[in-house]
Amino acid sequence: MALHITGDTAADALLTDNPLALLVGMLLDQQIAMETAFTGPLKIEQRTGSMDAAAIAAYDPDALASVFKETPAVHRFPGSMAARVQSLCQALVDDWGGDAAALWTEGDPDGATVLKRLTALPGFGEQKAKIFLALLGKQYGFTGEGWREASAPYGEDGSFRSVADIVSPESLTRVREFKRAAKAAAKG
Numbered sequence: 001m002a003l004h005i006t007g008d009t010a011a012d013a014l015l016t017d018n019p020l021a022l023l024v025g026m027l028l029d030q031q032i033a034m035e036t037a038f039t040g041p042l043k044i045e046q047r048t049g050s051m052d053a054a055a056i057a058a059y060d061p062d063a064l065a066s067v068f069k070e071t072p073a074v075h076r077f078p079g080s081m082a083a084r085v086q087s088l089c090q091a092l093v094d095d096w097g098g099d100a101a102a103l104w105t106e107g108d109p110d111g112a113t114v115l116k117r118l119t120a121l122p123g124f125g126e127q128k129a130k131i132f133l134a135l136l137g138k139q140y141g142f143t144g145e146g147w148r149e150a151s152a153p154y155g156e157d158g159s160f161r162s163v164a165d166i167v168s169p170e171s172l173t174r175v176r177e178f179k180r181a182a183k184a185a186a187k188g
Contacts, residue, residue, distance in 0.1 A: 014051065018051050019099075021041035021051050022135075028075055043072070053092040053093050068085075103121075104117075104142050110150075111133060111148070161178055
């Protein structure tokens with residue numbers, strides 16, 4: 001299934017075809033618009049020539065920070081996010097042979113196992129890991145037992161809570177409305 005998260009055909013194709021790109025997009029999805037976060041991997045690939053964990057892990061840290069700062073910036077906090085992406089890639093090299101997809105394919109894991117693997121990654125707290133697990137289950141073909149329960153509430157069928165639910169411009173609007181309402185409710 002092809003992903004339709006960013007509205008940019010090339011960025012969405014990279015997210016669909018490259019598991020690392022999807023994982024990096026999720027990592028970048030904080031304090032910026034979702035579409036900006038998930039177009040980040042394409043910017044990184046175009047500017048470094050690679051969307052490969054080993055290549056990014058080995059990239060000179062200062063040069064990678066410069067790549068993130070180029071206009072348009074990969075993230076509003078280019079220095080810290082370049083370091084986070086590099087740390088994520090290094091963890092993938094060290095623990096998963098550089099293969100991001102191994103997180104959800106190696107050993108035919110269930111949802112709880114994938115959630116545990118995701119939360120062990122740099123930059124992936126419980127909420128981010130649950131959202132990513134829901135994205136894997138809803139749109140990326142992951143069928144491990146218990147993925148909906150492990151990703152709750154984001155795995156809920158028919159919900160519009162997160163990037164896991166974005167399949168069209170209309171669903172993006174519904175996710176944004178949900179997030180606005182949740183923020184308003186939190187403010188009381």
